[in-house]
Amino acid sequence: MPADLLRALAADAVAGLSGNAEVPLVTLTAADTGDRFELGMRESCPPPAATVPVTATVPVPVHGELAEVTAYLLGRPSVVAGPPLPGWL
Numbered sequence: 001m002p003a004d005l006l007r008a009l010a011a012d013a014v015a016g017l018s019g020n021a022e023v024p025l026v027t028l029t030a031a032d033t034g035d036r037f038e039l040g041m042r043e044s045c046p047p048p049a050a051t052v053p054v055t056a057t058v059p060v061p062v063h064g065e066l067a068e069v070t071a072y073l074l075g076r077p078s079v080v081a082g083p084p085l086p087g088w089l
Helices: 003-017 066-074
Strands: 026-030 035-041 059-062
Touching: 003 035, 026 066, 035 059, 059 066
Parallel strands: 026 059
Antiparallel strands: 026 035
């Protein structure tokens, strides 16, 4: 698929996932295009003084080609590894 289409699909998925408290903190970087997307609600995370591990407030980095990052966001099989995401639609 063309990069512009993949970028639009990824942005649509990020928009669909934003605001969902079940979405983990994830920073996605497309190595081939330099595109970067962020998921998760930082403001809803507990402060570090809480009993939750500090890593819960640090985004998980996910790297891959734009096609693979988009597949991961859409819930399709992908070679990039990241935490499970809820459905975006």
